[in-house]
Amino acid sequence: MEGDKKVQNTTLWLECAGPLVTLPVVGSYVAYFPQGHSEQVAASTQKEADMQFPSYPNLPPQLICQLYNITLHADQETDEVYAQMTLQPVTGVSCQEKDQSLMSNLGIQTKEPTISFSKILTASDTSTHGGFSIPRRAADKVFPPLDYTKQPPAQEIVARDLHNNEWHFRHIFRGQPRRHLLTTGWSIFVSSKRLQAGDTVLFMRDQNGHLLLGIRCAKRQQTAIPSSLLSSDSMFIGVLAAAAHAAATNSRFTIFYNPRASPSEFVIPLVKYNKAVFHTQISVGMRFRMELETEDSSTRRYIGTITGIGDLDPIRWPNSYWRSLKVGWDESTAGQRQRRVSLWEIEPLSSPFIVCHSSSLLLRSKRPRLPQGLGQTLSSEEVLESPMKQSSLWGRGEEGTTDIQNLNLQGLGLERSMQIHQRSDLMALTLPSDY
Amino acid sequence: MEGDKKVQNTTLWLECAGPLVTLPVVGSYVAYFPQGHSEQVAASTQKEADMQFPSYPNLPPQLICQLYNITLHADQETDEVYAQMTLQPVTGVSCQEKDQSLMSNLGIQTKEPTISFSKILTASDTSTHGGFSIPRRAADKVFPPLDYTKQPPAQEIVARDLHNNEWHFRHIFRGQPRRHLLTTGWSIFVSSKRLQAGDTVLFMRDQNGHLLLGIRCAKRQQTAIPSSLLSSDSMFIGVLAAAAHAAATNSRFTIFYNPRASPSEFVIPLVKYNKAVFHTQISVGMRFRMELETEDSSTRRYIGTITGIGDLDPIRWPNSYWRSLKVGWDESTAGQRQRRVSLWEIEPLSSPFIVCHSSSLLLRSKRPRLPQGLGQTLSSEEVLESPMKQSSLWGRGEEGTTDIQNLNLQGLGLERSMQIHQRSDLMALTLPSDY
DNA sequence: ATGTTGGCTAGAAGCCGACAA
């Protein structure tokens, strides 16, 4: 119904989703991670997957799919953005297709830099007492220029939200010292969207010069969606069963990706996935860079060190690349940041003192074609560098040192079995001979 | 979190749920219908189960369970009531347990008639222009008596909602002609709960004389819950997979029952189910009575005729008792009413010209114990009375006559296979020898 | 008996520059 209407403006949707969110393009190949999908459910229901799940032996940790369809949406109530993707599991990808996939970019590249600004609302912005204080630069950059000869300089602003609803504001330049303000119309917007101090508004100008606006709620909001419709257990199981069934019958399935609610993207362009998994050298002790979203909705690179490699959930998801890296962060203010990341999220820094080919196993495994099928496993080795007092190197080592020792003790990563998904020709595909 | 808090007041919850809703008691045995559960999902997501589902061969149309736990809830935002039930599938029920189950009533019998009233809000009630007009009888019945010697007679009313929040109202008796009104405090309540004309408010007095109030939103509201979290396909599959897994591993599972959203109850006390299925004579042409909720939240009995017996979904749910009866209604205003009902929802009227023992097959099936296991089937017969020009008897016969002929042609019900769930001793249990 | 409306009024919403930070 109403809530089902598609969002037309992709750029605005992406702005609302946040600076780091990318979307795969229709027709391209992607890796879908049931684990990541479960994490989104967990984050939304605020429950862990604690029940004993049925095993889905045919459901690998990642499912290679072709993106059959994607539509963008926004919650009718909260304007929360989400994307509906229909995925077609693929059992074999030919070289041509693969090359196309390689050619296609890593997502919808809307890097025609958009003219936009966002602001975290202050108490004054949201109080009934007054209007909205427009940051100076923002007014100059995205709003139509004011006629400063008028007394006072003022104009009417019209902006459309994700649902294509129009919002009217009076934009005035006054006060001592002078400043830009939104007055009439602003409080209606605030109360309609139920904005509170701490939430973010976002204005942007599209190609035609039309104004668009979106909102991004502060994280806290998420709390009250205990769904009342399905138990969280059923949701977890539904995610897995749907994927397993689709994989087994080779039929399409549909998922929702909610970029603000999900801890990480769980539909990754296959090229990006392959590059990270097969063409990148990873080892414990290695330092890396990772982009993260800052408080004020821009991005920043943080530096960290890989402190361990191993399964996030050895029971349910053995041999998964999902968050297979344990990491420590250089900055002590890094309390909030993830302790586990996935290979494709990081950008390794060249570190002269560490030489390690985690992909060496792949080079060596030039054995004859494996019988085709899902979930074949190769046992293999990864070389683990002995850290040699490196603990001092990777930050505070809050638990870093221990982690590495534990890893060695437990042999995680020393002898690691690796699951080859879908078909072995994917392997060939990811292993150009010149590598 | 907040939204997870239990509702303490069962009576108020039941009032909000509606006059026909009953809840099974903890420890009692129930029949759980995945089909009915799916219908609740369908109603909530406004989508049919159109995907090709995986088959769950071990999941019968009904699952006999013991009610392990039940908690009552109300949505923090909308106050929509729902119940969380944890069900323990049972593989065998001893005679003692069965007797207890028989002894236990058909649900929480709170038939200490509650002092309450409900009113559908008018435009004036919800406008910002004024207050709430209290129906005369309601004021006398549930509100504390006014001191009419005062000029004007007025008092402060305090009532608690499902979340145990207090609401204060000024209750005054004034106007020409005199009438009871809620003024100060009313509009805050209306805007907080986002009530609109057509929604229902409900006041009641508990045993201690304290006032309680609840709300019931008009049906329309339901539209905007496209969930944005899980695709409807995943939800359907989640419902089935969770039940199938629980049945297979004999472990507990949790469901949500949403009485206002669900077309029918799908957790039925086993006694009620057994009585209807095994101890009630049913045949095509038979007339029956059924209680339904009226517009103004009371109940009314409607009369109808059984026009057919057969599977609602012969493909996915063969041999299911869920809505196995096709019915026609006497009143022509019956456009809205269900065309299919379940055995336990109706009350057969004694009709002298129809003698039919649908349970005759059971009496005859005194064969030695069947091997234990799920989903065993007995082929059996049901006697179908030839309708002999009865078509004129059962109302307008809009499609009744055709239905019956179709049924005969297709042999639905003439030779009917019947699935015995769980264990054969359940059968014995439902067949007292004196019947 | 009770839904709707016009009149009246009190208080909140909302526009303004002053004044910090």
Add this chain to the structure above:
DNA sequence: TTGTCGGCTTCTAGCCAACAT
């Protein structure tokens, strides 16, 4: 440059009885 506040104005929320059904 921009967040908050006191002062002032405007408008709506909200109380009332009249009137209608």
